[in-house]
Amino acid sequence: MSDIESRFADAHPPLTHAQAVVEANRCYFCHDAPCIQACPTDIDVPGFIRGIATGNLAGAARKILEQNIFGGACARVCPTEILCERACVWTEAGEQPIAIGALQRVATDWQMAQGEQPFIRAAPTGKKIAVVGAGPAGLSCAHALALRGHEVRVFDAKPKPGGLNEYGIAAYKMADAFAAREVEFIISIGGIDIEYDRELGETLNLAALRMEYDAVFLGLGQTAVNRMGIPGEDLPGIHDAVDFIAELRQAEDKATLNLGRRVIVIGGGNTAIDAATQARLLGAEEVTILYRRGPEHMSATPEEQRWARQHGVNIHFHAAPLRVEQVEGALRILTAGQNFVADTVLKAVGQKFAGLDGVRLENGRIAVDAVHTTSLAGVFAGGDCVAGQDLTVRAVQDGKLAARAIHAFLGF
Amino acid sequence: MADLTTIFAGIRSPNPFWLASAPPTDKAYNVERAFRAGWGGVVWKTLGEDPPIVNVSSRYGAVSYGGTRIAGLNNIELITDRPLDLNLQEITQVKRSWPDRAMVVSLMVPCTEESWKSILARVEQTGADGVELNFGCPHGMSERGMGAAVGQVPEYVEMVTRWCKQHSRMPVIVKLTPNVTDIVKAAAAAKAGGADAVSLINTITSITGVNLDTMSPEPMVDGKGTHGGYCGPAVKPIALRMVGEIARDATTRGLPISGIGGISTWRDAAEFIALGATNVQVCTAAMHHGFKIVDDMISGLSNWMDAKGYASLPDFQGKAIQNFVHWDDLNLNYKTIARIDQDLCIKCGLCYAACEDTSHQSIAALRVEGRRRYEIIDAECVGCNLCAHVCPVEYCITMVPVESGQPHLTWKDHPNNPSSANFAG
Numbered sequence: 113m114s115d116i117e118s119r120f121a122d123a124h125p126p127l128t129h130a131q132a133v134v135e136a137n138r139c140y141f142c143h144d145a146p147c148i149q150a151c152p153t154d155i156d157v158p159g160f161i162r163g164i165a166t167g168n169l170a171g172a173a174r175k176i177l178e179q180n181i182f183g184g185a186c187a188r189v190c191p192t193e194i195l196c197e198r199a200c201v202w203t204e205a206g207e208q209p210i211a212i213g214a215l216q217r218v219a220t221d222w223q224m225a226q227g228e229q230p231f232i233r234a235a236p237t238g239k240k241i242a243v244v245g246a247g248p249a250g251l252s253c254a255h256a257l258a259l260r261g262h263e264v265r266v267f268d269a270k271p272k273p274g275g276l277n278e279y280g281i282a283a284y285k286m287a288d289a290f291a292a293r294e295v296e297f298i299i300s301i302g303g304i305d306i307e308y309d310r311e312l313g314e315t316l317n318l319a320a321l322r323m324e325y326d327a328v329f330l331g332l333g334q335t336a337v338n339r340m341g342i343p344g345e346d347l348p349g350i351h352d353a354v355d356f357i358a359e360l361r362q363a364e365d366k367a368t369l370n371l372g373r374r375v376i377v378i379g380g381g382n383t384a385i386d387a388a389t390q391a392r393l394l395g396a397e398e399v400t401i402l403y404r405r406g407p408e409h410m411s412a413t414p415e416e417q418r419w420a421r422q423h424g425v426n427i428h429f430h431a432a433p434l435r436v437e438q439v440e441g442a443l444r445i446l447t448a449g450q451n452f453v454a455d456t457v458l459k460a461v462g463q464k465f466a467g468l469d470g471v472r473l474e475n476g477r478i479a480v481d482a483v484h485t486t487s488l489a490g491v492f493a494g495g496d497c498v499a500g501q502d503l504t505v506r507a508v509q510d511g512k513l514a515a516r517a518i519h520a521f522l523g524f
Numbered sequence: 525m526a527d528l529t530t531i532f533a534g535i536r537s538p539n540p541f542w543l544a545s546a547p548p549t550d551k552a553y554n555v556e557r558a559f560r561a562g563w564g565g566v567v568w569k570t571l572g573e574d575p576p577i578v579n580v581s582s583r584y585g586a587v588s589y590g591g592t593r594i595a596g597l598n599n600i601e602l603i604t605d606r607p608l609d610l611n612l613q614e615i616t617q618v619k620r621s622w623p624d625r626a627m628v629v630s631l632m633v634p635c636t637e638e639s640w641k642s643i644l645a646r647v648e649q650t651g652a653d654g655v656e657l658n659f660g661c662p663h664g665m666s667e668r669g670m671g672a673a674v675g676q677v678p679e680y681v682e683m684v685t686r687w688c689k690q691h692s693r694m695p696v697i698v699k700l701t702p703n704v705t706d707i708v709k710a711a712a713a714a715k716a717g718g719a720d721a722v723s724l725i726n727t728i729t730s731i732t733g734v735n736l737d738t739m740s741p742e743p744m745v746d747g748k749g750t751h752g753g754y755c756g757p758a759v760k761p762i763a764l765r766m767v768g769e770i771a772r773d774a775t776t777r778g779l780p781i782s783g784i785g786g787i788s789t790w791r792d793a794a795e796f797i798a799l800g801a802t803n804v805q806v807c808t809a810a811m812h813h814g815f816k817i818v819d820d821m822i823s824g825l826s827n828w829m830d831a832k833g834y835a836s837l838p839d840f841q842g843k844a845i846q847n848f849v850h851w852d853d854l855n856l857n858y859k860t861i862a863r864i865d866q867d868l869c870i871k872c873g874l875c876y877a878a879c880e881d882t883s884h885q886s887i888a889a890l891r892v893e894g895r896r897r898y899e900i901i902d903a904e905c906v907g908c909n910l911c912a913h914v915c916p917v918e919y920c921i922t923m924v925p926v927e928s929g930q931p932h933l934t935w936k937d938h939p940n941n942p943s944s945a946n947f948a949g
Contacts, residue, residue, distance in 0.1 A: 133591050143873025143877040146896070165591075
């Protein structure tokens with residue numbers, strides 16, 4: 113591995129078998145376990161951990177994957193410190209919680225290493241469903257539908273599947289082409305075809321999909337970005353952080369990406385953290401996050417903030433940019449207090465749903481009911497294009513629940 | 525600083541921690557290392573007649589529990605596989621170099637008077653402090669009419685003990701096998717034969733597991749397994765009970781006991797001594813962690829004795845014997861109830877699951893303002909202790925005695941007992 117690639121290697125290497133068994137045995141196997149309730153996909157956490165403790169990895173993996181087919185990705189990217197691990201009774205006792213994410217990875221990695229998934233598809237139903245978006249919401253839905261015997265055609269605007277797992281998450285969280293391998297694992301259930309470079313509103317038409325398919329699921333994600341709305345926002349050298357992250361993830365040779373010596377990242381979410389940390393790993397000497405409010409308001413978790421600082425990223429709070437100016441081949445960012453100079457500025461001030469004609473929206477996202485039905489009959493939606501926490505695990509749950517609703521809608 | 529000096533069966537040692545007859549005491553090299561580490565004495569690994577026995581390759585099986593290594597250990601090694609002369613020379617040399625440490629020699633020879641007489645004479649010449657008769661080894665030797673084959677027949681125990689007392693002036697310690705129905709019978713036989721002391725327990729006949737790939741019992745030798753002797757922390761409760769039985773029984777009371785069986789810490793040792801042992805022998809803990817564990821054993825026991833005001837071992841030795849009673853001497857009117865300290869509770873609900881599924885349904889699982897809360901239902905609690913045992917938080921669940929207002933009443937006097945004078949019919 114080249115030096116630069118090794119810098120983007122697995123952020124948290126997997127537990128060894130012995131470490132996993134010791135950690136699994138720390139689990140108290142709680143009654144009415146709070147970690148299960150904290151998991152957006154309702155994984156039976158103590159149940160799968162017991163499987164690891166006893167050497168029943170097949171049982172452990174099945175327990176995870178039957179609730180969350182993206183169990184491998186979630187083991188890597190879930191903010192467990194604000195979900196299951198925060199709910200862990202060890203946390204209540206003031207001690208280190210069970211490393212639930214790391215244990216989940218042990219089981220799901222084991223299953224993927226077997227080269228097959230533990231589920232068997234039901235007999236064909238003859239029903240056809242279109243899924244728009246091959247991200248966690250779309251593929252979770254597709255898998256759950258295929259499992260029930262339906263035929264699923266997935267359309268994605270990008271040339272590769274995986275959505276944010278492939279394009280939007282820091283490389284060290286999804287090392288070794290994990291996103292692509294996981295998609296392959298998921299679609300190995302059969303009955304799922306994916307068409308790439310098909311974008312809704314461009315080369316794909318919702319009305320036509322509704323005519324051709326028995327149901328449609330929209331897992332469109334948030335493909336538009338917010339603007340800061342300040343003078344100088346469009347100067348050369350200012351980019352969207354999501355584009356930088358995507359470019360980095362897709363680069364054949366990361367060394368070709370050059371951000372210059374000084375990088376400023378504007379924003380307070382995980383995208384800002386991922387962009388800033390990766391800028392450091394690429395070799396930028398000074399990387400600074402500017403966030404308009406205090407640390408308690410940052411949507412990046414304390415763990416994420418710590419991670420960035422460990423990699424030498426400076427975080428300035430209460431530093432709302434007022435204007436960007438070009439000065440001597442660099443950019444100057446003016447805030448109410450200090451001014452900052454950078455060679456590259458990355459904007460990470462939030463993504464938003466790009467919009468869709470003909471379907472009812474609510475607060476800028478697709479309006480759905482409790483079972484993910486949109487205002488259009490037979491059209492369902494989930495993931496980041498509907499209201500809710502913008503987390504992979506929530507998108508997976510949406511897709512899973514929508515599949516159940518579609519199955520019922522189709523009369524099963 | 526408490527005085528840990530021990531005199532056991534007339535043998536003096538600076539502390540009560542001896543290494544049991546086993547691989548750690550197989551040769552001068554190990555024993556000298558042990559003495560340097562601070563062990564008070566050793567029982568040299570069992571000597572037999574030449575030619576030496578032959579051992580197999582693959583000798584130990586172990587039980588790991590919950591990620592903890594060696595909760596129990598089993599072995600299929602036999603007695604020493606080195607020539608008798610070599611062992612005797614080394615014993616002589618080591619005893620001369622370490623005169624203040626106890627040097628006891630374990631012996632196992634065929635069940636004839638001549639065999640015992642001959643080896644005793646040779647051991648006596650080494651300057652050793654005593655002998656321990658290995659009547660316990662449950663594998664390999666018992667099939668040849670030695671070890672447990674002798675220990676399981678009280679008449680043989682008495683006979684061989686008597687030979688040894690007749691043919692030697694050394695103290696004789698009889699090591700007992702736990703693979704019997706009544707340990708007191710064997711101890712009484714040793715006493716009748718003139719034994720100066722008994723030591724127990726030897727290992728328990730066992731199979732540590734079955735390899736589900738090769739379908740062979742473990743430890744496995746070329747695809748086959750055989751029963752071995754089980755020891756280590758898992759056997760401590762069994763050993764304690766047997767030591768206690770011998771200590772309290774009228775026929776064996778007062779017979780010095782060397783406690784053996786899963787002793788890993790000073791606390792284990794103190795428990796054996798409280799229940800009647802004079803000293804203890806250790807093996808598995810040393811095999812797991814090396815000889816240096818004796819350091820904490822010595823300082824831990826000494827510090828605990830200081831804290832309790834015991835100046836020397838006899839001050840607490842045997843103090844628990846009087847409280848080791850038969851079930852029908854227990855007070856049926858004694859009552860305890862579980863108490864949950866809500867401030868310490870981490871809401872894991874293990875107490876609830878245990879009580880609800882397997883005991884007396886005396887814990888309520890509540891939600892108070894959305895938070896879990898577990899409460900004891902006093903009227904249903906029988907004071908069984910299960911919830912306190914499953915609770916992972918120290919001191920969170922305690923068993924609190926409650927005033928029953930009833931007099932002390934044992935089964936012997938209970939009106940439900942047909943053989944009681946108070947039987948109500």
